[in-house]
Amino acid sequence: MLSAERTLRAVSLFFALAVGYAVYNGVSWVRFQQQTLSDVAAEERSRYETIGAQIPLLERGDSVAGVQPWTDPRFPQVAGGSLATRYAALPPAALASLAVGQSDLYPYYARVSTRTKQTFIVNDEIENPVNLMAGRFDLSFVVIYLYPLLILALAYNLVSAEREQGTLAILMSQPVRARRVMVIKILVRAVIVVSLALGFTLLAALVAGVPLLAPGSLPRLALWAGIVTLYGVFWFSVALAVNALGKSSATNAVILLGAWLAVVVLVPAVYNVVVTTVIPSPSRIEMTQALREGTNAAQARGEALLQKYYIDHPEMMPGGDADMENFAARSIAVQEEVERDMAPTLAGFDQRLVEQQALADRYRFVSPAIVTQAALYDVAGTGAGRYRHFQLLVDDYHTEWRSFFYPRIFAKDTLGVADYERLPRFEYREEPLPALMRRVIPGLGWLLVPTLAIGALGIAGLRRVSPAEG
Amino acid sequence: MVMRIARKELTEMSRDGRFRWSATIVFALLIASLAAGWRHHTDARQERDRAQQAMREMWLAQEAKNPHSAAHYGTWAFKPQTPLSYLDRGVNSFVGQAAYLEAHRQNEFRYRPAMDATAVARFGEWTAAAVLQLLLPLLIIVLTFTAFAGEREQGTLRQLASIGVSTRDLALGKGAGVAGALALLLVPAALLGSAALALASAGTADVLRLGLMVLGYLAYFAIFISISLVVSAHAPSARVALVALLGFWVLNTLVAPRAFSDIARRVHPTPSAFQFATAMGDDLRKGSDGHTPDARAEQLRQEMLAQYGVTTVDSLPVNFDAVRMQRSEEDANVVFDRHFGALYDSYQRQNSVHQMGALVAPFLAIRSLSMSLAGTDVEQHRAFATEAERYRRVLVKEMNDDMARNSRTGDWEYKAGPEVWAQVPDFEYVPPNTASLLRVQTASIVLLALWLAASLFELLTMGRIRLT
Numbered sequence: 001m002l003s004a005e006r007t008l009r010a011v012s013l014f015f016a017l018a019v020g021y022a023v024y025n026g027v028s029w030v031r032f033q034q035q036t037l038s039d040v041a042a043e044e045r046s047r048y049e050t051i052g053a054q055i056p057l058l059e060r061g062d063s064v065a066g067v068q069p070w071t072d073p074r075f076p077q078v079a080g081g082s083l084a085t086r087y088a089a090l091p092p093a094a095l096a097s098l099a100v101g102q103s104d105l106y107p108y109y110a111r112v113s114t115r116t117k118q119t120f121i122v123n124d125e126i127e128n129p130v131n132l133m134a135g136r137f138d139l140s141f142v143v144i145y146l147y148p149l150l151i152l153a154l155a156y157n158l159v160s161a162e163r164e165q166g167t168l169a170i171l172m173s174q175p176v177r178a179r180r181v182m183v184i185k186i187l188v189r190a191v192i193v194v195s196l197a198l199g200f201t202l203l204a205a206l207v208a209g210v211p212l213l214a215p216g217s218l219p220r221l222a223l224w225a226g227i228v229t230l231y232g233v234f235w236f237s238v239a240l241a242v243n244a245l246g247k248s249s250a251t252n253a254v255i256l257l258g259a260w261l262a263v264v265v266l267v268p269a270v271y272n273v274v275v276t277t278v279i280p281s282p283s284r285i286e287m288t289q290a291l292r293e294g295t296n297a298a299q300a301r302g303e304a305l306l307q308k309y310y311i312d313h314p315e316m317m318p319g320g321d322a323d324m325e326n327f328a329a330r331s332i333a334v335q336e337e338v339e340r341d342m343a344p345t346l347a348g349f350d351q352r353l354v355e356q357q358a359l360a361d362r363y364r365f366v367s368p369a370i371v372t373q374a375a376l377y378d379v380a381g382t383g384a385g386r387y388r389h390f391q392l393l394v395d396d397y398h399t400e401w402r403s404f405f406y407p408r409i410f411a412k413d414t415l416g417v418a419d420y421e422r423l424p425r426f427e428y429r430e431e432p433l434p435a436l437m438r439r440v441i442p443g444l445g446w447l448l449v450p451t452l453a454i455g456a457l458g459i460a461g462l463r464r465v466s467p468a469e470g
Numbered sequence: 471m472v473m474r475i476a477r478k479e480l481t482e483m484s485r486d487g488r489f490r491w492s493a494t495i496v497f498a499l500l501i502a503s504l505a506a507g508w509r510h511h512t513d514a515r516q517e518r519d520r521a522q523q524a525m526r527e528m529w530l531a532q533e534a535k536n537p538h539s540a541a542h543y544g545t546w547a548f549k550p551q552t553p554l555s556y557l558d559r560g561v562n563s564f565v566g567q568a569a570y571l572e573a574h575r576q577n578e579f580r581y582r583p584a585m586d587a588t589a590v591a592r593f594g595e596w597t598a599a600a601v602l603q604l605l606l607p608l609l610i611i612v613l614t615f616t617a618f619a620g621e622r623e624q625g626t627l628r629q630l631a632s633i634g635v636s637t638r639d640l641a642l643g644k645g646a647g648v649a650g651a652l653a654l655l656l657v658p659a660a661l662l663g664s665a666a667l668a669l670a671s672a673g674t675a676d677v678l679r680l681g682l683m684v685l686g687y688l689a690y691f692a693i694f695i696s697i698s699l700v701v702s703a704h705a706p707s708a709r710v711a712l713v714a715l716l717g718f719w720v721l722n723t724l725v726a727p728r729a730f731s732d733i734a735r736r737v738h739p740t741p742s743a744f745q746f747a748t749a750m751g752d753d754l755r756k757g758s759d760g761h762t763p764d765a766r767a768e769q770l771r772q773e774m775l776a777q778y779g780v781t782t783v784d785s786l787p788v789n790f791d792a793v794r795m796q797r798s799e800e801d802a803n804v805v806f807d808r809h810f811g812a813l814y815d816s817y818q819r820q821n822s823v824h825q826m827g828a829l830v831a832p833f834l835a836i837r838s839l840s841m842s843l844a845g846t847d848v849e850q851h852r853a854f855a856t857e858a859e860r861y862r863r864v865l866v867k868e869m870n871d872d873m874a875r876n877s878r879t880g881d882w883e884y885k886a887g888p889e890v891w892a893q894v895p896d897f898e899y900v901p902p903n904t905a906s907l908l909r910v911q912t913a914s915i916v917l918l919a920l921w922l923a924a925s926l927f928e929l930l931t932m933g934r935i936r937l938t
Binding site for chain 2: 032035036039040105122123124125129132133134135136137141145149153157254257261264265266268270271273275276277282284285288289292293296356357360364369370373374377383384
């Protein structure tokens with residue numbers, strides 16, 4: 001009992017440190033993103049202030065320093081295409097600091113313009129690729145990888161220790177009571193470990209300033225707690241089942257290590273290979289080649305090439321303002337044609353990604369670690385689901401932006417200060433909670449089922465446990 | 471004596487279910503990873519070569535147009551697949567695969583493959599390097615944690631000591647036995663790997679690099695064998711030995727990479743993409759040497775009027791607009807070099823921190839060395855990016871120079887044809903030589919050697935150990 005206490009204390013200390021460090025890391029990353037979003041919002045505000053000061057002067061007929069016809073904010077094609085472009089931002093979710101997930105790979109803001117989506121949708125954050133490869137020391141890492149090891153360290157020798165200490169024979173003299181004692185021992189440890197896990201998480205979150213009372217936080221926190229509890233109980237059930245085999249402590253340790261390795265390292269890696277073999281990731285290189293060949297064909301008349309050239313060298317355009325306005329209308333027509341040409345390739349690309357993600361989701365039950373990862377990322381709002389939601393909102397905003405500007409471009413309108421106040425803004429609307437629950441609740445089921453099955457096997461197996469090594 | 475012990479160990483192990491099971495699984499995974507890596511590699515390489523060829527053809531097939539338009543049309547550069555990348559994919563999934571080469575802009579590489587994958591991929595890529603770096607040390611631990619501790623618990627350790635077997639001989643013998651068992655796994659796999667390399671018709675440089683990789687991994691395994699044997703000898707029981715070794719494995723393989731990435735990030739932070747772009751934009755507007763583009767254009771105008779002895783740009787025998795655009799390109803290039811150079815330097819400094827982390831975690835040394843020899847580390851991505859950028863500058867300069875030579879100022883109707891496009895050479899990339907790679911990996915190599923020396927020293931100087 002004494003050495004178990006010592007182990008528990010050491011393990012708890014290590015775990016507390018790991019959780020604390022992990023949450024701190026997550027919070028640093030969230031703060032970085034929030035700072036960036038604040039920077040881009042400030043840039044937009046300052047740009048708008050400048051424009052707001054320039055327009056009255058231009059309307060009066062004064063010439064303003066640095067403003068040429070192709071940088072005149074009163075022209076809708078200039079405003080919508082570059083000068084007045086606005087940012088669509090994805091704020092980190094309330095619990096985003098608990099799991100970095102895919103948030104280090106997906107863009108979290110886009111500068112929307114009237115140009116094609118391809119020009120603003122690729123927006124990689126800067127990070128050393130080696131760091132991306134290694135992954136972050138965040139709470140999801142601690143939960144998925146280290147938490148099971150801690151559990152196994154506390155539970156691997158439950159029965160075998162009794163045997164090795166010689167007390168098992170005494171215990172087994174009353175078999176029914178023995179089984180109950182074992183199960184209670186496991187339950188007690190499970191309660192201690194899960195409470196510690198949740199408690200340390202809560203404490204670290206409070207200290208680090210995770211917004212636990214933000215709207216939508218509490219249900220997500222509850223989901224997080226549910227996932228951590230079920231994942232922990234799963235591992236306890238595995239430890240119970242292995243103990244029921246009646247082997248020595250060292251053998252138990254090797255078997256449980258093998259189980260951990262299989263569930264957390266091997267199966268996910270092999271699963272990834274299988275998924276990407278059945279539905280390979282679509283090739284960006286092929287896409288680039290196809291788009292270029294496609295746009296070549298659409299630009300055979302040379303019009304759009306002219307457009308691209310004049311966009312970069314507007315000072316080269318002959319003819320002045322009138323020509324520029326005609327040119328703007330022609331540019332839109334050509335751009336639409338190119339987009340129509342590109343659409344099938346891009347749609348095919350996107351469709352393949354969706355299919356691959358769906359396949360990966362469908363069979364994720366092959367490993368509780370995969371289930372837990374998907375669930376934790378979803379609850380933290382750093383999984384593919386929330387990013388897809390953001391992409392769709394950006395698409396809608398892009399359409400809205402164009403609907404504001406295209407008519408004005410074709411009508412050769414000029415924009416005044418009043419128009420600028422009516423320019424569409426991007427409002428991020430969080431995914432409704434039911435949508436999130438629909439993704440996460442099945443995950444909880446996928447954790448519960450193997451736990452119950454393995455746990456039942458374990459309890460049944462305890463009946464056959466003998467004081468001699470099996 | 472040592473060989474007799476080794477042979478006995480090998481025989482026992484080959485009869486042991488523990489070895490049979492774990493070794494078979496590891497072997498199967500190793501072969502599977504070689505096969506999967508090979509297939510992925512050949513597909514990716516063919517596709518990339520095809521696309522690069524297509525880009526060249528599209529460049530040459532441009533219709534007659536103003537050369538500066540052609541510079542805007544530009545071309546794409548696609549990241550090549552090195553022959554050994556099927557063994558170790560390194561950072562390839564986390565760097566962009568393609569860069570658009572056009573006038574006036576140095577574009578970042580875009581389309582990181584990891585973005586087009588699912589979250590499951592973040593568990594780790596299944597390459598031969600992963601099996602060798604993660605699984606093989608575990609196999610070693612499982613095979614050796616009972617080497618001394620198990621014998622002690624069974625009482626055979628005392629028997630061996632009583633017939634005069636020295637600890638040193640025992641250590642060497644058991645080490646050799648484990649090494650022999652591993653060789654049963656690794657030699658066939660290595661042969662397969664080399665055959666694959668030969669199929670890829672790789673150059674001699676790659677054979678050298680494969681050889682160095684093998685040496686590195688052998689050193690890494692030797693370190694683990696020695697550490698496991700030492701821990702097994704000193705631990706009070708087999709159980710404690712196992713837990714201690716597993717703890718080391720977890721810290722070394724799982725925790726250290728993430729922890730040192732964090733440390734490197736804090737010590738040498740990189741800017742956000744927004745800060746980077748803003749700073750570069752500001753510098754471009756201000757001018758690379760404090761002279762704004764407009765001021766530089768005026769300066770150039772004066773220079774050229776003086777040089778040709780005329781009074782208006784229209785009388786120049788060359789196209790002033792083309793010369794001015796080329797001058798502004800060169801000014802911009804100075805700014806690009808400054809900013810991108812600083813960014814890649816930050817990455818390099820971070821990677822040095824990772825290498826220094828090998829002081830506590832030898833995994834970081836072998837990871838770094840393996841990636842570098844396979845050609846899939848950040849430094850070699852930088853080398854390719856630099857070459858692609860150099861090619862972009864050659865392309866743009868050719869176009870601007872042709873426009874300058876063959877048209878007059880204000881003549882935007884001048885069109886060039888395929889003979890001019892063909893003046894730009896094809897993009898050929900020569901990877902850096904092995905010696906330069908190894909220079910960057912000095913810390914990893916030295917630390918790996920130190921770990922090997924220290925662990926072997928500990929193993930061979932164990933002296934008296936507990937026999938009961």
